[in-house]
Amino acid sequence: MSQEKNMSDDQDVITGIKAPVYLKYNFTAGAAPARFLAQIKKGVLTGQRCPKCSAVYVPPRGSCASCGVATEEEVVLSDKATVQSFTIVSIPIPGNPIQPPYIIANVVPDGANISFIHLLSECVNEEIHIGQRVQAVWKPEAEWDYAMDNIRYFKPLDEADVPVDRIGKLPVTGLEG
Amino acid sequence: MKQIAIVAYQQTDSVSDAGAVNEVELIMPVLARTFKQAGLKSAQDVGFTCSGSCDYLQGAAFAFVAGVDALGAVPPIKESHVEMDAAWALYESMLKIRMGHADSALIYGFGKSSPGELPIVLSQQLDPYYLAPLWVDSISLAAMQARIMLDRGLITERDMAEVVSRSRRNAMNNPHAQLSGDISPEDVLAEETYLSPLRKADCCPVSDGASAMIIATVEQAKAWGLPYVIISGIDHCIETHNLGMRDLTDSVSTRIAANRAGMNAGKVDVAELYAPFSHQEIILTRALGLDEGTSVNPSGGVLAGNLMMASGLSRIGEVFNRIVKGEARRGIAHATSGPCLQHNLVTVLEQGENA
Numbered sequence: 256m257s258q259e260k261n262m263s264d265d266q267d268v269i270t271g272i273k274a275p276v277y278l279k280y281n282f283t284a285g286a287a288p289a290r291f292l293a294q295i296k297k298g299v300l301t302g303q304r305c306p307k308c309s310a311v312y313v314p315p316r317g318s319c320a321s322c323g324v325a326t327e328e329e330v331v332l333s334d335k336a337t338v339q340s341f342t343i344v345s346i347p348i349p350g351n352p353i354q355p356p357y358i359i360a361n362v363v364p365d366g367a368n369i370s371f372i373h374l375l376s377e378c379v380n381e382e383i384h385i386g387q388r389v390q391a392v393w394k395p396e397a398e399w400d401y402a403m404d405n406i407r408y409f410k411p412l413d414e415a416d417v418p419v420d421r422i423g424k425l426p427v428t429g430l431e432g
Numbered sequence: 433m434k435q436i437a438i439v440a441y442q443q444t445d446s447v448s449d450a451g452a453v454n455e456v457e458l459i460m461p462v463l464a465r466t467f468k469q470a471g472l473k474s475a476q477d478v479g480f481t482c483s484g485s486c487d488y489l490q491g492a493a494f495a496f497v498a499g500v501d502a503l504g505a506v507p508p509i510k511e512s513h514v515e516m517d518a519a520w521a522l523y524e525s526m527l528k529i530r531m532g533h534a535d536s537a538l539i540y541g542f543g544k545s546s547p548g549e550l551p552i553v554l555s556q557q558l559d560p561y562y563l564a565p566l567w568v569d570s571i572s573l574a575a576m577q578a579r580i581m582l583d584r585g586l587i588t589e590r591d592m593a594e595v596v597s598r599s600r601r602n603a604m605n606n607p608h609a610q611l612s613g614d615i616s617p618e619d620v621l622a623e624e625t626y627l628s629p630l631r632k633a634d635c636c637p638v639s640d641g642a643s644a645m646i647i648a649t650v651e652q653a654k655a656w657g658l659p660y661v662i663i664s665g666i667d668h669c670i671e672t673h674n675l676g677m678r679d680l681t682d683s684v685s686t687r688i689a690a691n692r693a694g695m696n697a698g699k700v701d702v703a704e705l706y707a708p709f710s711h712q713e714i715i716l717t718r719a720l721g722l723d724e725g726t727s728v729n730p731s732g733g734v735l736a737g738n739l740m741m742a743s744g745l746s747r748i749g750e751v752f753n754r755i756v757k758g759e760a761r762r763g764i765a766h767a768t769s770g771p772c773l774q775h776n777l778v779t780v781l782e783q784g785e786n787a
Contacts, residue, residue, distance in 0.1 A: 274565040276556060280491035280547040285454025316501055317457045323474050323504025325460055 287317035290329065292401040298393060302367045304328040313367040314403070333365035333427050334391035336409060337417045340370075343380050358383055362409055366427030373403070377410035386422060388414035388430070435650040436529055437660035437784055440469040441749035443643035446610040446737025449546040450640035455485075455495045459542050459642050460502040466538070466644040470658060474504035478646060479534025481511045482525045484518030484541040485741045488553050499542065510534065517541060517706075518643070519744030519767035519777050523666055525647060535652045541742030542642035550638045550740070558771065559673045570708075571635055573771045575627040577680040578711040582629055586681055587714055589629060593620035595710040596633045596735060603732025610637050610737035634710040636738035643742040645749055650784065660784040661755045665693030668767075668777035675772060683719040686766060686776040690720050693764075693778045700726045701760035704747035706768045708734055715773065716766060730754065744768065744777065751781045 284292060287303060291314050294301040302311040303326035305319035311330050312319065319326050341360035348355075358380055361370035375383060377392070389409035399405045417430055442465040450458060467473060475481045481503060485496045492498075496513045503509065510533070514520045518541025525537035545553075551569035558564045581587045594617045603612030615633075623631040653660040669685035669692075671678050690696075703726050707713035713735075717728060731750045734743045744767025751763040761783045769775040 272561065272565075274560065278488070278491060278548060278553060278556070282491060282547055283452040283454070286452050286457055288454065289452050316498065317454060318460055318501045319504075320501040321504065321506035323460070323463070323502055325457075 285317055287315045287326065291315050295403070295405055296399050296401050298396065298399055298405065300332040300334055300364055300391075302330045302332050302364075302369075304330050310368040311366060312369050313364060313371060330366060331427070332367050333429065334393075334406070335412065335429055336362040336364040336389050336391070337422050337425065338375070338383065338385055338387040338389060339363050339422050340385060341375065341383055343383075356380055360389075360409070362389060363423045363425075365425045365429045368423050370423065373406060374408040375410070376408040383411070384416070386416035386419060388412040388417065433530060435662055435664075436526055436647055437650050437653045437662045438645060438647050438748070438752045438781070439653050439656065439658040439660050440466050440646040441643070441752050442466045442469060443608055443739070443742070443746050443749060444641040445608045446637075446639040446641050446739055448610060448637060448639065450544055453544075455490075455492075455499045455542060455544070456502045458544060458640070459499050459540060459644075462642045462644050463502055463538075463540060466540075466646060470646045471656060472646070475509050475511075475538050476504060476507075478536040478538045478648075479510065480525055480528045480537040481509055482513065482518075482521040482528075482537060482539050484514045484516050484521040484539075484745065485543065486515055488548070488556060489550070489740055490544040490547045503538075517741050517744035517767050517769055518645075519748060519765075519779070520668070520769075522645065522647065522745060522748065522779070523668065523777065526663065526666060529647070529649060536646065536648035538644065538646055539745060540642060540644035541739070541745045543740035543742055544640045545638045545740050546640050554771070563675075570771060571627050571630065573675065574635070574709040574712070575630045577772045578629050578634070578709065581681050581711050581715070584681060587711055589621060590617055591714060592634055592710040593617035595707075595713045596620045599710075599729060599732045599735040602730050603736035606731045606736060608641075608737065609732050610639055612732060612736055630709065633735075636708040636734045639737045639739050641737070641739040641742060643739060643746045643749055645745060645752075653784070659756050661752045662782045662784050663779060664697075664782045665695070665780035666777070667692035668775065670770070670775040673770075673774070678772070678774075680772050681715065683715050683773050683776060686716055686768075686773065686778065687719045689776050689778040690764065690766075693780045695720065695764050695778060695780050697780075698762050698782075700762060700764055702727045702730060702751055702754050702763035703766070704731060704733065704750045704763070705729055705766045706734055706744050706747050707773075708738055708768070710735065712773055720764070720766075727760070748779050748781070751779075755781060755783050
């Protein structure tokens with residue numbers, strides 16, 4: 256065996272190197288999301304209907320994920336919705352400016368068949384339940400952009416609960432419509 | 433061992449900017465045409481689905497998951513993905529069929545390279561400690577490879593220009609081509625150098641698009657009553673990521689893959705080679721020992737349009753089309769990945785009984 260010292264004995268252990276990655280992209284949302292975003296900038300929620308199974312998707316991505324076909328038909332939706340599921344967030348999430356406790360929920364707007372995730376507020380957290388009727392609270396019109404947070408949150412409506420088997424099946428006119 | 437055959441292949445046009453379409457919108461039309469060609473309705477009608485794509489291209493995380501929305505995956509399907517060219521998705525699909533887990537498979541690849549700076553994006557596939565932090569782009573690496581070839585007298589700039597000229601002229605018969613035209617080698621040589629010694633024409637263009645294929649066991653292909661082309665061999669081989677350790681003037685991995693895939697068991701009528709740079713077509717042609725008896729890149733190859741993550745699958749699809757049309761009986765398709773032809777896959781295709 257060589258008596259020479261192994262070179263690595265004198266070295267500090269390297270636990271990391273800095274190699275920052277900067278890549279620039281001209282991102283495009285897609286044709287279907289672009290149509291949705293153009294409408295939400297005007298304060299209108301729109302979905303797209305599958306020509307095969309008639310399901311209305313919101314926000315639309317351009318296809319019916321079940322059937323694998325393009326969703327061309329645009330459908331105007333209500334900003335009234337039904338809570339399909341929810342959770343009360345009690346711990347702070349790093350980077351999230353919203354102070355806990357707060358509620359995130361799957362809500363289905365009237366006229367759509369698919370839920371999307373948004374915030375609930377102006378409510379007693381412990382009283383929120385599945386089937387609860389809610390309505391969008393919009394930012395002032397001057398602040399509307401191509402963004403989901405044009406809707407600040409959904410707040411409870413004083414309407415009868417939707418039976419579980421009818422959630423996601425309401426017409427645009429709501430439970431009584 | 434069950435013989436596996438290709439029964440359908442489609443691709444989009446190769447375009448420099450597909451505009452405001454997302455992954456689903458890019459894939460769906462080409463999938464619809466592929467299903468129609470095979471007489472199928474959706475991914476529900478095949479036993480396995482596998483795609484190839486790379487989220488770095490369009491800069492959208494998990495873009496390949498969004499792509500599943502194009503499949504009609506309700507009820508759930510058996511599905512997989514490779515962060516590679518879809519030629520490797522074909523490889524995975526063949527293993528799935530050979531293991532007896534499926535009788536047929538849908539393979540698709542898609543790439544939207546236009547949103548980013550592709551040569552820079554590709555620098556991030558290099559070794560993360562020594563090379564990626566230097567931002568060495570894919571064209572610069574290819575230029576160094578070409579420089580070695582020229583300095584050793586293995587090629588001349590005119591040889592490279594002839595490759596470009598043949599690509600442009602062949603591409604005039606390819607309706608999906610992005611670059612085509614009656615361009616002479618002199619026209620190419622009159623161009624200024626871009627990244628010396630490469631001219632822009634020596635480099636494949638940046639393209640957006642997708643391609644898709646359906647394969648099946650020969651029994652299944654016959655049951656469907658479709659013309660089919662047999663995949664008689666497929667293999668792939670990779671070289672070290674350390675560019676200094678490679679002989680960049682040869683493609684040893686391509687030659688090994690081709691031998692293992694059985695290329696030399698018969699005459700090669702047609703070869704579609706994934707050569708993103710003109711000098712690389714010469715490296716590949718020599719590594720494979722192809723002569724005048726083989727028509728090389730009759731589609732124009734990827735110098736006419738390079739759908740990242742789909743071009744390798746498209747090479748296989750182009751050979752399938754030639755054999756189905758009766759223009760060839762036997763051919764090979766080559767796919768590549770990584771800098772300077774690092775990782776190479778070779779597929780051997782042969783006429784089926786009713787092709």
